[in-house]
Amino acid sequence: MGVRVLAILLVILLGDSTADAATNPDDFSSITGVKSAWQNPPPNWVGADPCGNAWDGISCTNSRITSITLSSMGLTGSLSGDIGQLSELRILDLSYNKGLTGSLPVQIGNLMKLTNLILVGCGFSGRIPDSIGSLRNLVFLSLNSNRFSGLIPAAIGNLDRLYWLDLADNQLTGSIPVSNGSNPGLDMLLHTKHFHFGQNQLDGTIPSQLFSSEMHLIHVLFDNNQLTGSMPSTLGLVQSLEVVRFDRNSLSGAVPGNLNNLTSVQELHLSNNRLTGPLPNLTGMDALNYLDLSNNSFDAADFPPWIPTLQSLTTLMLEHTQVRGLLPVILFSIFSLQSVVLRNNQLSGTLDIGTSHSNQLQLIDLQINFIDDFKQSSGGYSVEVILIGNPVCQETGAAGQSYCAIPQSNTSSYSTPPNNCIPATCNSNETSSPNCKCSSPYMGTLVFRAPSFSGLGNSTYFEHLARSMMTSFQSYQLPVDSISLSDPRKDSSDNFKLNLSVFPSEGVSFNRTSISSIGFVLSNQTYKPSKLFGPFYFIADQYTYFAEAQVPTTSKKSSNVGVIVGAAAGGFVLLLLLALVGVYAFRQKTRAEKATEQSNPFVNWDPNKSSGSIPQLKGARWFSLEDLKKYTNSFSGASEIGSGGYGKVYRGTLPTGTLVAIKRAQQGSMQGGVEFKNEIELLSRVHHKNLVSLVGFCFEQGEQLLVYEFLPNGSLKESLSGTSGIRLDWAKRLKVAIGAARGLAYLHELADPPIIHRDIKSTNILLDDHLNAKVADFGLSKLMGEGERGHVTTQVKGTMGYLDPEYYMTQQLTEKSDVYSFGVVMLELLTARRPIERGKYIVREVRVVMDKDKELYNLQGILDPAIGLGTSLKGLERFVELAMRCVDDSGADRPSMGEVVKEIENIMVFAGLNPKAESETSSASHEEARKGNFRHPYSNEDFLEYSGGFPPSRIEPQ
Structure with missing residues (x-):
């Protein structure tokens, strides 16, 4: 009888985890079909229990497969239609597997619970199936950098929850679909914020119906296509826009006069079209950083007086736009100005950049104009001025002037420097990290589609990018030691590129889980750089240095050994079961204490030490100290984002992916006790959009912590x-x-x-x-x-x-x-x-x-x-x-x-x-x-x- 009781207790203790481990038979059958279409699935995809055996890239909930994230796994083969049978699947990320080819199966439309479909940088081809319009829960659709062809499926217009739509860098053809009677179209995507369609072969006109004042778009990218006709005036109705790219098409006619309604636009690219009429008047677009209207057929006109009013401007590109007259000195005093490119125009008179020009100014390129003099300050200048092809360079003695010489290549050789250490000497498969450790990094190319700057020589930008990316990786507790950025450059489409290397913090290489997780942070746009860099995507190099986990194998034992082992095990079974009883009792006690603490987190509040009576709360959430340690990587230095007299503030990530700021009081601080009580009492009762929200708190083991909403742009100071x-x-x-x-x-x-x-x-x-x-x-x-x-x-x-x-x-x-x-x-x-x-x-x-x-x-x-x-x-x-x-x-x-x-x-x-x-x-x-x-x-x-x-x-x- 006693043994039966002990056995029952053992089932109680272990039963839940045993039940959860079993994979749904239908899901196992489906994932086996997917696996069979790949020549090289992950090595630990063995056995009949993907959930219980933790197959790489597979996540489950209640025995159902809910997530497949296998970016950068070097997979080859096709995507089987069996994928459509995983009815509980919510996330599918197969990015950066160039060996995945063939078409996207029609059965993808059966995944009715799918929220994220990410296939960046694979080798898929053929038409994007119309069935994709059935995925009504889809939030993130990223199919860029493949070889998809044919039309943009009009059925995408049915995806009314879609936030991110990226079909760029494919071979898509035809017109932009808009709704027509019973047929859906992209104009129905009122809540979508990202339209990325650049570098395809789209043709026809841009339908005026595509845009409306009800839309919430922030990025509209149609660059490098074959679009014709005029720009629709309805574009000026989408006042949420921040980045607009229609460059490198065949657009004609005048630029809509209401474009200056887009006062939040930071980057505007309309270059290399056939636009005519007057240069658009962009007065009032005070957020504009990057303006490129080059290589169009605008009417000849004096240099626009409204341009110097754009005080956020970093880059002015008006090459071959028939601009004439004198450049005003005030242009060069714009605080943030970095580059002025006005080649092949009719500018004349004296070039005077003044003595109070922006200290960020790096380039003034006025080749092939009619400038006959250059007024230089007595102290000289540090700006690269290019006046080749102007009368000023035809005068006697001008040949010796630097501004009349052929310019050197304007590329940057930046690379992340060592972190106060001497680079290590490594073997051929390894590289010295910024922390001077030899390891095999995860590498690839970051591509920024519309950065707000043009000066590639400013290392501050890259240092800021590296810090923010490192913080992001650490906030998700990824095993990253450091990252390196190098070779900043611009391609022929004005995209800004950087080489990225990510170094492991454990061992000399990453395992498959780590690579997949890092890839997902980048492919899913979980990492968000500052608006300085604009929209981006990442293309990973193949990673071949996986730190493989050992797959368990069954050893052949003799029957005698088996008997001996069995007898020895039997001798210990009674002691083991007795120990389990003790563990069970201890766990029950711990659960009871935790339940009590959750129902009354201030059960240990000491009015004498904690500054008064128990705090009176209205709806604040209680967190355990153990949870907050998980969310902040044990309050690591990398998670620290601030400090003060009260204590330190850490960035944390909740299981939902939500970022929070966690303020941790100095232990034993009476002053901290006063502030702690004040904040949780006050913030739990006040709610206003201009007050920081209290997510919750922790009062446990003498610790006092406050959890707030995370505000990414820091303080006003x-x-x-x-x-x-x-x-x-x-x-x-x-x-x-x-x-x-x-x-x-x-x-x-x-x-x-x-x-x-x-x-x-x-x-x-x-x-x-x-x-x-x-x-x-x-x-x-x-x-x-x-x-x-x-x-x-x-x-x-x-x-x-x-x-x-x-x-x-x-x-x-x-x-x-x-x-x-x-x-x-x-x-x-x-x-x-x-x-x-x-x-x-x-x-x-x-x-x-x-x-x-x-x-x-x-x-x-x-x-x-x-x-x-x-x-x-x-x-x-x-x-x-x-x-x-x-x-x-x-x-x-x-x-x-x-x-x-x-x-x-x-x-x-x-x-x-x-x-x-x-x-x-x-x-x-x-x-x-x-x-x-x-x-x-x-x-x-x-x-x-x-x-x-x-x-x-x-x-x-x-």
């Missing part, structure tokens, strides 16, 4: 300082200001009870991927309780430079203290200077130089050049006035945050922007302050450092 790579022009700064103001106004006027933030500063204003501002860090925030609406007496807390002087001297905290801090942030938006910098306080500096009778209130000397100096900064003076009202010494004379919101909205309307579109302590201490024991916090003596006199509280240096 990082953008203003230039460390994020984001350039904020005037319109973007107004957008940031209105977002942060709305978040604060919500806290002051709509939250119940009202909340004073107490630590508004540029590091606590975060930016999402659309540069929407969100207020963060509520560790110092204060609830305004009953009877405290006007003010509350409290110890002074905040950050020097942003701290309200009135609050500092009286200890009377009101909403107007936040208003003061916000006013300082407004001045920071204008100047990009820290509030206290080199002994100077920004509020006083603005007051000293401000003169309302002069242009821009005489602030040109302290305004941030990246704001767009030299362009129309409508509303800037009103913005300055509002900021100075916010930092008035008297709180009573400051506006409320509601009034601040209304005034910024009015400023935006005045500037031609749509504000609605931007929205989607003790009485003893008080008595001490009343007696005047505190100085003004920004008196001259306090500029450089604080050495005493503050109340015992948290006041951080700026």
Whole structure:
């Protein structure tokens, strides 16, 4: 009887995992059919249980195969129609297997639950089957870089959940399908954001019906096709667009006049067509980085005066466009300008690039024009100027001038340098990594279809790319030691290419699971570079150095050995079963404790050590410490994205793929306990699009962790300082200001009870991927309780430079203290200077130089050049006035945050922007302050450092 009980317990302990391991018979039959069509399936695809035996690339849920990810496995053969029988399949990624050939089976349309179909860089050919239009759950369709031919299936228009559509770099022919009565078309894809159709053989006209104001497209790429006719004016209705490529077609007629409605477009390529009429007027396209209208038949005209107003411009390409006249000096003062290419035009007069040209300017190519003089500054110039074919180079002595010489190849030899080490000497199959370790890297080519820059000599871009990619790999806990980028170049289609090498962190080579996982991060666009680089794809080289796992084999044993082993095993069985009983009891106890902790995570909360009573929550999610360690790779240094007085912040990835920011308090910090309680109580009760959302928290084993939504563009301070790579022009700064103001106004006027933030500063204003501002860090925030609406007496807390002087001297905290801090942030938006910098306080500096009778209130000397100096900064003076009202010494004379919101909205309307579109302590201490024991916090003596006199509280240096 006892043995039976023990056996039952054993089944209870192991039964679930045994049941889950068995693969559904139908799925096994189907995957066997798929395997049989391949000459070299993965070596561990043996046995009858793909789920239980963890076949490489196979993922299962409840015995059903739900994912096949086999990128870069060197597979050869075809894709069998048996794939269509895997009815629970959600992800299919066979990218970078050039040996996979033949047609895509019609049965692919049976995979009704498929969300991701990724076949990048294979050898598939033939027509894309119409049955693909049956995959109504498809979100990601990427068939680029194959040999597909025939028409684009009109049935793709049925895929109303589609986000990513990439059919580029194939041999597709025919016209662009649009809906017609009962027939679907691409115009029905209202929620799709990516149309990638470049480098095919599409012909016919671009249907005007293709585009509408209801679409959410951000990338439209039809370059390198055979399209004819005119560009449809409906393109100007898709105001979400960021990248537009119609270059290298046979388009004719005039460019639509409403194209300048696309104020979010960053890259516009219309070169190498047959466009006629006047050069399009792109005034107002203030986000434009890269403009290429070259090699068209536009009407002869003077150099357009609107071009110098495009203050985000990095690259201007107007080769062979019949532009004439004098180039204005102001063109070269555009802050971000890198390249100007105006070959084969009718430009004349003197070339003068001025003395205040952009320090990023690298190339001015004006070959074959009528320029008769070049005015050089006395200090010389560092820009490559090419004037061959101009009269200036035909004068006596001109032959010795560098600008009249044949230019050298403008290629970059950049390669990721060693990381403070000496490169290792490796054998022929291995390479020295940036960390100077010999290993066999996973290699391939990154191709960026529309980068926002043209200067390939700026290593900062590549360093930023390498860091972001490494962070992405580590956030998914991939065994990557380092990556190397090399040989930046442009191809004939103006695509930007880089060689990528990914080095393993374990051993000298990757195993198949690691290669497949790295490939999926790239093929599935899970890794997202900054908008600086634009849309990309990756083509992997074949990897042949797999660190193979040993496939278990059955050894032949003699019967005598079997008997001996059996007898020995029998001797231990009773002890084993007894141990299992103990394990079972321990697991039951652990489960009970965990269930208790989940239902009451603050069961171990100590009011004496944790700063007060148990936090009162409204809907925040509890995470275990073990889970958070998994999400952050055990809080590794690679996952760390910030730190402060409270502790450190880590990037984490939830099982759903969602990125989060995890703030971990320093253990034993009483101050951390106060902030921890504040944040989870406040953020669990307030919800606004301009406040950072609390995903959850962890209070376990003495640890205090907060889990927030992850905002990819970092803090406002990082953008203003230039460390994020984001350039904020005037319109973007107004957008940031209105977002942060709305978040604060919500806290002051709509939250119940009202909340004073107490630590508004540029590091606590975060930016999402659309540069929407969100207020963060509520560790110092204060609830305004009953009877405290006007003010509350409290110890002074905040950050020097942003701290309200009135609050500092009286200890009377009101909403107007936040208003003061916000006013300082407004001045920071204008100047990009820290509030206290080199002994100077920004509020006083603005007051000293401000003169309302002069242009821009005489602030040109302290305004941030990246704001767009030299362009129309409508509303800037009103913005300055509002900021100075916010930092008035008297709180009573400051506006409320509601009034601040209304005034910024009015400023935006005045500037031609749509504000609605931007929205989607003790009485003893008080008595001490009343007696005047505190100085003004920004008196001259306090500029450089604080050495005493503050109340015992948290006041951080700026």
